[in-house]
Every structure is written in C-alpha cells, then in structure tokens.
Amino acid sequence: MHPELLLVLGLCGLATLALKGSFIEGQRHLQLPHWFREALEYVPPAILMALVIPGFIKGEATLITLAGPVWIDPRWIGALIAFGSYVLTRRSIPTLAAGMLGLHGSYWLQNLLQS
Amino acid sequence: MRSTSNAALPHSPLQAGAWAILPLTPGIVPFGLIAGLTPVQLGYHWLDSVAASLLIFAGASQIAAYQLIAEHSSVWVIFLTVIAVNLRYILYSASIAPHLSDAPWPLRLLAAYGLTDQSYAVCLKTFAARDFDLSERLRFYFGGSAVVWSVWQTTTLIGALAGQVIPLLWSLEFMIPLSFFVLALGTIHRPAHRTAAVVGGTVAAMLMHAPFNLGLITGALMGVIAGMAHHRWGSTHAS
Numbered sequence: 001m002h003p004e005l006l007l008v009l010g011l012c013g014l015a016t017l018a019l020k021g022s023f024i025e026g027q028r029h030l031q032l033p034h035w036f037r038e039a040l041e042y043v044p045p046a047i048l049m050a051l052v053i054p055g056f057i058k059g060e061a062t063l064i065t066l067a068g069p070v071w072i073d074p075r076w077i078g079a080l081i082a083f084g085s086y087v088l089t090r091r092s093i094p095t096l097a098a099g100m101l102g103l104h105g106s107y108w109l110q111n112l113l114q115s
Numbered sequence: 116m117r118s119t120s121n122a123a124l125p126h127s128p129l130q131a132g133a134w135a136i137l138p139l140t141p142g143i144v145p146f147g148l149i150a151g152l153t154p155v156q157l158g159y160h161w162l163d164s165v166a167a168s169l170l171i172f173a174g175a176s177q178i179a180a181y182q183l184i185a186e187h188s189s190v191w192v193i194f195l196t197v198i199a200v201n202l203r204y205i206l207y208s209a210s211i212a213p214h215l216s217d218a219p220w221p222l223r224l225l226a227a228y229g230l231t232d233q234s235y236a237v238c239l240k241t242f243a244a245r246d247f248d249l250s251e252r253l254r255f256y257f258g259g260s261a262v263v264w265s266v267w268q269t270t271t272l273i274g275a276l277a278g279q280v281i282p283l284l285w286s287l288e289f290m291i292p293l294s295f296f297v298l299a300l301g302t303i304h305r306p307a308h309r310t311a312a313v314v315g316g317t318v319a320a321m322l323m324h325a326p327f328n329l330g331l332i333t334g335a336l337m338g339v340i341a342g343m344a345h346h347r348w349g350s351t352h353a354s
Contacts, residue, residue: 006166009163009166011194012170012176013171015194016171016201016204019198019208020173020201020230021223021224021226023205023208023211023212024216024227027216037206040203040206041342042341043339044200044202044203044298044302045302045308045309045312045342046311046314046337046342047199047200047315047331048175048295048296048302048315049319049334049338050316050318050319050338051200051299052295052299052316053319055182055291055292055295056292057323061286061288062286066283066284078293079293082296082297086297092301096145096293099296100287100289100293
C-alpha cells in the first residue's frame with residue numbers, strides 16, 4: 001500500500017471518528033448553534049446528489065470504452081430506470097439492480113440497432 | 116413506556132443487541148460489496164479496500180473517498196467530502212451521548228468508532244424503552260455494533276476479492292453513483308430537501324471540470340444554502 005494513500009485514508013478515518021465521538025466525548029462542553037443544526041439537515045441530500053449527477057455524466061462508462069459508443073449514454077437511461085424503481089419500491093437492492101439492468105439493456109439494445 | 120425490569124429480555128444485553136440489529140443487516144450487504152469492489156475496479160489493491168473499511172468504517176464516505184482519490188482530487192476536497200458525507204454522525208453522537216458518555220474513555224472511543232446508522236437507530240429505541248444501567252447499555256450497544264462491523268468488514272472483503280475477477284465490461288463502476296443515488300433519494304423527505312438535492316447536483320454538474328474537484332464542495336454548500344432558504348421562505352409565507 002502506498003504511504004500517501006494510507007495517510008489520506010488515516011486522515012479520513014480520524015475525521016470520521018472525531019465526528020462520531022464529538023458528543024460522546026464532549027457532551028458537557030459542546031453545544032451546536034441552531035443554524036448549524038438546521039444546516040445539518042440539508043447536508044445529506046446536497047452532498048450525495050453533488051456526488052451523483054457528475055457521476056452520471058462525467059467521462060464515459062467502461063462499457064463504452066471497451067465495446068464502442070452508442071447514440072444515447074446508457075448511464076442516463078440506467079439512472080432514469082433506477083429512479084423509477086426507487087419511486088415504485090423504495091428499496092435499495094431493486095433500485096441498484098434496475099439501474100445496472102437499465103445500463104446494460106439500453107447499451108446492448110442500441111449496439112444491436114446500430115450494427 | 117419504560118420497562119423497569121430486564122426480565123423480559125430473551126438474552127444477555129450483548130446478545131440482545133446483536134439480535135436486535137440482525138434484521139437491519141441485509142441492507143448493509145450491497146453497500147459493503149460496493150465499498151469493497153469500488154477501489155479494486157478503480158485500479159487499487161484489494162488490501163486498500165480493506166484498509167479503508169477498517170480505518171474509516173463509514174460506507175458512503177469510503178466509496179466517495181476512493182472515487183475522489185481515483186480522480187486525483189486535492190486531499191482537502193477528499194477530506195472535506197468525507198466530513199460532509201459523515202456530518203450526520205454529529206447528530207447521532209449528540210442523541211446517543213447521554214446513554215454512553217459516563218463510560219471510561221477507551222470504551223467511549225470504541226463506541227464512537229462503532230457508531231453506525233443501524234446501531235444508532237436500534238440503541239436509541241431500546242434505551243428509551245428499557246431501564247438499562249450503564250454496563251447493560253454498553254453491552255447492548257457493543258453487541259449490535261459488533262454485528263454491523265463484522266457484516267461490513269466481511270462484505271467489503273468479499274467485494275474486494277470479487278472485484279479482481281469481475282470483468283471491466285460489466286461496468287460496475289456505475290454502481291458508485293447508483294449507490295449514492297439510492298442514499299440521496301432516501302434523504303429527501305420534504306420539499307426543502309428536494310431543493311437542496313437539485314441545487315447540489317446541478318451546481319456540482321455545472322462545475323464538474325473545476326480544478327481539484329472543487330465543484331463537489333461548492334455544489335454541496337449551495338445545496339445546503341438553497342435548502343435552508345427554501346425552508347425559511349416556506350415558513351415566512353406560511354405564517
């Protein structure tokens with residue numbers, strides 16, 4: 001393992017431990033300001049979606065790199081199908097499965113139509 | 116209503132904690148597999164996956180960290196993203212602290228490391244309903260945390276080893292944004308959350324070529340501000 005990678009992972013681990021232990025360790029001394037508590041509520045949807053959208057549009061799927069381009073980026077179709085599956089089921093495993101099936105189904109269908 | 120006796124407990128507090136958390140473990144499995152598989156699919160060794168899992172022990176942030184490392188993001192962006200993804204633990208820590216903060220410091224440290232979405236949910240519910248003393252609370256908590264930790268480390272290891280033999284043509288890297296998508300959708304309960312998500316995602320997409328991946332942090336910040344503004348605007352207009 002590369003020492004720099006270990007250092008980054010160690011730093012991330014320490015930061016996570018500090019967050020988890022913040023009040024367990026310092027309950028008597030810490031008090032969160034109201035605005036901060038309010039802001040915390042919006043952090044998960046904002047940061048997670050900030051990770052999601054570029055992941056759906058940046059670069060290209062390995063599938064395309066290895067097997068060639070198609071008309072419509074299959075990641076967009078996979079994402080749409082995953083969203084539909086989440087709306088219907090509200091469960092993670094069917095959503096992940098639907099997204100992957102959407103990616104491959106739409107890619108290979110377009111690939112077939114193009115050839 | 117609080118029970119004054121623990122006679123109804125089918126097992127010792129340690130076993131009861133483990134049993135109480137078991138039904139929640141199937142939800143951990145796919146994310147554990149993805150967290151293990153991600154670094155390997157991005158070109159890292161399977162031991163790197165295991166190291167992240169042991170050192171960070173917080174699923175979504177492990178995946179995010181490796182995605183950003185692979186994109187050669189600045190260390191600060193990686194560090195801030197991990198903090199942002201894990202900020203919810205401050206709230207968990209604040210809620211669970213009254214039940215655990217009288218423990219000796221090595222146990223408090225271990226409890227902090229073992230804090231997860233699942234252990235938080237199960238323990239808070241149980242501690243409110245049962246009149247446990249500190250020792251029983253700790254044993255219940257560690258019983259549950261040990262199960263989550265074991266399932267997470269095992270599935271991460273399986274994912275990391277499987278990642279070495281799964282062909283790249285399967286495009287499993289798509290599971291990374293997909294898994295965040297599932298997690299993100301699960302955090303949207305009110306219109307203001309939706310605003311935070313839409314603004315966060317849109318700004319991050321618009322700035323996705325910004326240096327050091329700063330678009331991610333900017334998007335998240337703008338999303339939080341937009342969510343708060345929506346909430347306040349809604350409150351003002353409702354009153």
